[in-house]
Amino acid sequence: MAGNTVDNTALLAELQAIVGASGVLQGADMAAYEEGARYGQGHARLVVRPASVEQVQAVVQLCAAQRIPLLPQGANTGMVGASTPDMSGTQIVLNLSRLRATCEVDAANRSVVVDAGVTLQELNEKLEPHGLWFPIDLGANPSIGGMIATNTGGTRLIRYGDVRANLMAVQAVLMDPPGEVVELGRALRKNNTGVDWKQLLVGGSGAGAIITQATIQVHARPTQRATALVVPASDEAVMELLQAMERDLGDWLAAFEGISGNAMQAAIDHVPNLRNPFAPEDAPDFAILIELEANAATKYSNLDLQEALNGFLEDQFESTIVNAALGNAQELWHLRHSISEGARALGKPIAFDVSVPRSRIMEFCRQGRALVARDYPFLTVVDFGHIADGGVHFNVIWRKDAAELYDAAVVQRLRDAIYTMVVQDFGGSYSAEHGVGPHNIAYYRQFTPVLLQQWADGWRERLDPQHLCGTVDLGVAK
Amino acid sequence: MAGNTVDNTALLAELQAIVGASGVLQGADMAAYEEGARYGQGHARLVVRPASVEQVQAVVQLCAAQRIPLLPQGANTGMVGASTPDMSGTQIVLNLSRLRATCEVDAANRSVVVDAGVTLQELNEKLEPHGLWFPIDLGANPSIGGMIATNTGGTRLIRYGDVRANLMAVQAVLMDPPGEVVELGRALRKNNTGVDWKQLLVGGSGAGAIITQATIQVHARPTQRATALVVPASDEAVMELLQAMERDLGDWLAAFEGISGNAMQAAIDHVPNLRNPFAPEDAPDFAILIELEANAATKYSNLDLQEALNGFLEDQFESTIVNAALGNAQELWHLRHSISEGARALGKPIAFDVSVPRSRIMEFCRQGRALVARDYPFLTVVDFGHIADGGVHFNVIWRKDAAELYDAAVVQRLRDAIYTMVVQDFGGSYSAEHGVGPHNIAYYRQFTPVLLQQWADGWRERLDPQHLCGTVDLGVAK
Incomplete structure (x- = not known):
């Protein structure tokens, strides 16, 4: 580890004087702070855990004076590698989890x-x-x-x-x-x-x-909830359903989560105690987990949210927008939250956290799946997402049982192809909700106008002229 | 007018070549573009009205090359003087109201x-x-x-x-x-x-x-509305009522507008055809105009919004949070929207568009009224505002029938006193929803940390290095 070549004796004493002996970690104690939730695996010089703003101030002053790079870290659950140090061993991880008095x-x-x-x-x-x-x-x-x-x-x-x-x-x-x-x-x-x-x-x-x-x-806090898993009659019916919901149940729509057949199957096949809500012969290509929430006292409005949702869905059956609907909120959310685990059991996930205007989301999923099927037939798309806000976790799995061995160059080509489709063909985003970070910085450079990268240069110059804080520089690549 | 001393012949021809003859106004035709809705009265060099982005681009290029200052203007309804030119007669008003094809x-x-x-x-x-x-x-x-x-x-x-x-x-x-x-x-x-x-x-x-x-x-679009004018039992009851509404009718709360007794009286006394919803002996010190809106089809939820609101308010009577409640949405909103006209009829308004954390809004109004009563007994507070979002139009009227003549120095002292109370004692804002503009720039300089004014310098340098666009410079005063 590069960090081992640096003499930390003086620095350690200075940091301990600020945050106390227990506030500085080194060596093997740093492991949990050096590896990210999905991406990011690096080496820290030291991990510092201040417990007050005054301690943060003193650490920053010390690092600025000695030109030591700092990596702010919260709970280290980020998805783009921005909460872990790089491989240089020169960064101090400034972990803020003790800053919790207020x-x-x-x-x-x-x-x-x-x-x-x-x-x-x-x-x-x-x-x-x-x-x-x-x-x-x-x-x-x-x-x-x-x-x-x-x-x-x-x-x-x-x-x-x-x-x-x-x-x-x-x-x-x-x-x-x-x-x-x-x-x-x-x-x-x-x-x-x-x-x-x-x-x-x-x-x-x-x-x-x-x-x-x-x-x-x-x-x-909501006073009522209602949940259903529905099978839309077609891709076109998805937006029709969403628009009808916003018109007729708009006050309460809280979640409208798309789950592809592959995503559901991966969860059911691999996560213990997960019941398939559908008979095997009825497994749908696509289902939507709908949740309504209300802040309404029943004594004034007589509102029964589940009844309202059921009545609405019955009418959608009749107009053939919806083919099936199932209940039991806890089971359904358990299914939704088991997709990632199921996907990991299936093989190595290649994650895409993308978004498009929601009016085009089903079209994007269709074209994305077609691209993978045509150019990467050995990969499996396990997509799910937040239809109502345009976000899709268009995840692709390199299956454990695939004949081809995992190949980073192939993954890179796939990433380029999907992101280009999202950004250029669909007016979408290559990072909907996870940020840029080291994981997406190459796409930031590719898709962000140079002028805006120059603006970022100016902002960074103002904020952090020594370029000490954080893992990514959104300015123009030097 | 300063503008008259400048030779516009060449510039006029260049601008007309871009936007057409009808797209450039001069002389008396500029009057409507030179005076703002409340503050702002200046002199333009010319008024240019481009009808496409390409025309805006060409005008900007021309002005940047010749270092001519530009004042972008929309419908000129702003309240802080930012949409009108200064007195120099050197600015071109870039009115964008013809940019409306898309x-x-x-x-x-x-x-x-x-x-x-x-x-x-x-x-x-x-x-x-x-x-x-x-x-x-x-x-x-x-x-x-x-x-x-x-x-x-x-x-x-x-x-x-x-x-x-x-x-x-x-x-x-x-x-x-x-x-x-x-x-x-x-x-x-x-x-x-x-x-x-x-x-x-x-x-x-x-x-x-x-x-x-x-x-x-x-x-x-909402499918239902419900409206009521309620009289809270005390200042303390206002937040109690708001919190109860967010708990029991939270899905629908759209407006929660406070109207002081003075504001109501000013409207009723001066605006024709406005009915006093209260008997004269029952005129309250403070009333709240509540509006609920729903996006809910009655066929699924059986929701009757007015019934829900009435039921809720009946319970508030019983727990003595509310003393009275009255209906007729159209009349009530007419009353609310007549306050400004009523205040103008009463005298010269000194407008304060301030906000505080809403938990302290009644306390602020009380202290603000006490300050005016103590130090400026010849002025009348006509306050109304958006209680639920913390905004207050704490307007003060220099009555036409006051013995003291209007005195700008007195107004200035009042402004200083109220804004200082808002910002320093209540953690509030001296401009809640109208922006900075020339009208508030002195308070921006007083209350904004110098560091943030320096940040604004950097941003302005990046965006508009010749300082040509707009009326206010949020950087450090030079």
Whole structure:
């Protein structure tokens, strides 16, 4: 490991003086901080775990003075390699998970001031007694700081928006002037007093500044839910169904998750205790997991959400938009959340987190599957996604039982082909909800106008002139 | 007029060659473009009205080459003087109201691509046949470009968000390279591929670049509405009522508008045909106009929104949170929208478009009224606002019948006192939904950390190095 060649004696003492002996990790203790959830595997020089903003400030001042690169890290659940150090062994991982003393709920303002290291789950536990929650839903337990750095979307975006839509303010420790704390925004829903600078830290993959605290809008907890797994009569029927739902049940639509036949089969074949909701001979090519949520007291509205959903779906049967519908929310979400595990059991996943205008999402899936079938017949598409917000996890599996051996060059060609189709043919995005990071930086350079890369240069110069903070540089490649 | 001293002969011919003879206005024809809705009264060198992006590009190139300052203008309904030229007579007003050829609805994507000069009303007329609307509601008919430049909020923010929350993409013509067209964003709900640059043009008061087109998310039109004017039992009851509504009727809460007794009285006294909903002896100190909206087919949910609201309010009577409630939506909104006219009839309004965390909004109004009563007893507070989003139009009237003559120095002292209270004591904003503009630039300098003004310098250097575009410079005062 490159890190071993550096003499850390003096640095270690300086860092320990700031964060205490237990706040600095080295050697084998760093392993969990060096490997990412999906991509990213590197070597840290040291791992530092400050427990207060003042400690973050002091660490930043030290690193800026000695020109030591810093890698801010939350719960390290990111999907694009932005939360793990590179291979150089020169970066200090600034892990923020001990920064979690503050979680102040203002119930009347429906907002919370929360330290960057607090996890989504902890936050929701704090909010529950107030009848509130932060409804962004995803298959991990990230930290709040990490959620801002990736602008997390998840399965309920259509009802609640992404992190950006719920972010009132950000506190960050700057690289220039080193260690300066800046407050961007306030606990306000209306505030138009110049450039909204916090927006530049949202989805920024942790580059340029250390997010230490945030003020976020939270929501009233739902009083009812209703769930169904439906089989649309055709690809065309999917949008028809979605538009009908937004017209007739629009107040409650929270999730509209597409699951391809392959995705369902992979989960059922490989995840224990997962019941196939369909008889084997009825296995559909495509199904949609629908969830409604309500914030409505039944005493005033007599609302029975499941009854409303069932009535709506009966009419869709009659107009042949929907072929079948099944219940049991817990089982259905278990199925939905088992897809990734099923896919991994099938072979090595090649993940695509893409989005297109949702009006073209079924067309994209069709063309994408056709491309793989034609050019890569030994690969299996296991696609699923958030139809209502245009996001698709168009994942492709290099099956364990494939005759061809895994070949990184083939994977690269596939990536190029799918992303080109998404971006150029469908007006879509090569990274819907996971950000850029080292994993997507080559596509950032390919698809981002040079002018905007130059703008990023200017912003980075202003924010972090020594280029010390984070793994990716969105400026023009030097 | 300063403009008269400049020889426009050559410039006029060059501009006419680009936009046609009818596309350039001079002399008295410029009057409507030189005076703003509330603040702003200046002199233009010429008014140019391009009808295509190509024409905007050519005008920008011409102005950049000759270093002629440009003032982008939409429907000129802004409230902070940012849409009118300064007094120098050197600026060309670039009015964009002829840029309105494109208004392409993608109903399945619930999005629309719309030229900057299209007005909100025109947009909604185009959307209606699709069962869609752009629900941002305010007392004017702005252009889409202007709505982006001010990040319009309005009375329904709590249900639909502001312009920023619904903005998918912006097309802009740049000052550097002069006339270059840039597309920021796509027709996507999930797209995290680097810095989201369009955010810097939102609420930017038109500085630095010309917004020519946008892609915005639109919404299904409501199927039902319910309205009531309620009298809370106390200031404390207001937040209690709001929280109960978000818990019990949260799916439908669209507006929660506070109206002070003075505001109601001013409207009733001065606006013809306006009926007082209360008997004179029952005139309340404070009332709340509540509106619910639903996107729900009654055939599935049996929802009767007015019945749900009435049932809820009956329970609030019993728990003495609410003292009275009255119906008739049209009359109530007419009352709400008549406040400004009533206030103007009463005297000269000194307008405050402020916001605070909504949990402290009643406390702020109380303290603000007490400050005026103590230090400015000859002034009358006519406050009303959007309680649920924390915004207050804390307007103060210099009555026509006041013994003291209007005195700009007194107004200045009042402004300083109220804004200081808002920003320093309440963590609020001196401009909730109208932006900065020349009207608020002094408070921007006072309340914005110097570091953020320096960031604005860097951004302006990048975007508009000759400082030609717009009325305000958010950088450090030179």
